[in-house]
Amino acid sequence: MKLSTRTRYGFRAIMELAEDYGHGPLQLNVIAKRQDISLKYLEQLMAVLKSAGFVRSVRGAKGGYILAKAPNQIKLSDIFNALEGPIVTVECVGDKSQCSRAVDCVTRELWMQVQDAIEKVLELMTLHLQELADKAQKSKMSSYQI
Amino acid sequence: MKLSTRTRYGFRAIMELAEDYGHGPLQLNVIAKRQDISLKYLEQLMAVLKSAGFVRSVRGAKGGYILAKAPNQIKLSDIFNALEGPIVTVECVGDKSQCSRAVDCVTRELWMQVQDAIEKVLELMTLHLQELADKAQKSKMSSYQI
DNA sequence: TGTATTCCTACTTCATTAGTAGTATATACA
DNA sequence: TGTATATACTACTAATGAAGTAGGAATACA
DSSP: OBOOHHHHHHHHHHHHHHHHTTSOOBOHHHHHHHHTOOHHHHHHHHHHHHHTTSEEEEOSTTOEEEESSOGGGOBHHHHHHHHHOOOBSOHHHHOGGGOTTGGGOHHHHHHHHHHHHHHHHHHHTOOBHHHHHHHHHHSTTOOOOO | OBOOHHHHHHHHHHHHHHHTTTSOOBOHHHHHHHHTOOHHHHHHHHHHHHHTTSEEEEOSTTOEEEESSOGGGOBHHHHHHHHHOOOBSOHHHHOGGGOTTGGGOHHHHHHHHHHHHHHHHHHHTOOBHHHHHHHHHHSTTOOOOO
8 A cells, every 4th residue: 555656746846836725827848857856757646736725726827726725724634535535445335235244233333443543643743834834934845756 | 444355255265264164174175165265375374373373283184273372362364464464654654764755854743643543443453253253153144254 | 007186388359558640729918 | 029938638658466377397196
């Protein structure tokens, strides 16, 4: 179980926007250069983040992306869900009809508990971007490579 | 983030062995038939479980597989680790040299916390197979499809 | 010896991830 | 109004890993 680059890159991009919050739109080529991500790939990730409502875009010259909410209102678990998708241990946890034995299934119960626990963790681990951005700015290298 | 069939099938096989514990070796073709898993694929999964020390094998006619430890000594988290591999959010969590910015990295710290939390959950969720097997046997359908 | 079983290795197929590419569309600004 | 600068959209490609198939060798029982 590893994080995809989607999640890692997307998170980095969000961090850049958070740090830049209040200074108007930030261009993807700037983020791409700073974070060493392919611009074209980043465009696609941003489309996901945009449709998920985390960022707004401004087209044309001097355009770019802006956080849709204030940094301190965007949670890690939200971003995680948008980019990585929901945590699913096994199909039958979300959809009983996936398996004919689900009704009596003992381990389905078990996996449900595991899944709930992980989701709660991510909920609890939800850090406000502002905190991270602040910390990153204090750090000499201003680094938050993920 | 979804469980692989490796983990699901492997877990089912372990459950079969747990239920059968004390009755000599159980053949893979029996497990394959009961759990509707390809025998050839199951063979490969069992090789993993064997090298991880969860099962012992007996070759030749009347051979098969036996749990290496008593069911109540095998934990879910162990099996999970053997089949699914360790939980790794990002490479740099386990190996700082993966990323030049790791030393000062703020979000590396964050992902480390996430990872630790998930691992603790799996540790806590560790159920003894005996309990599951007992429950499964009480259930009319004796089902534990994962 | 014959049959049943694990063991070992290689191959195939499919889906997903990661990334590239080209073009259309919108906007600022000279 | 023309041009440079952005995002938007769609299609394609390459690499990787997951899932499964296949064949035969080694082993042990009867």
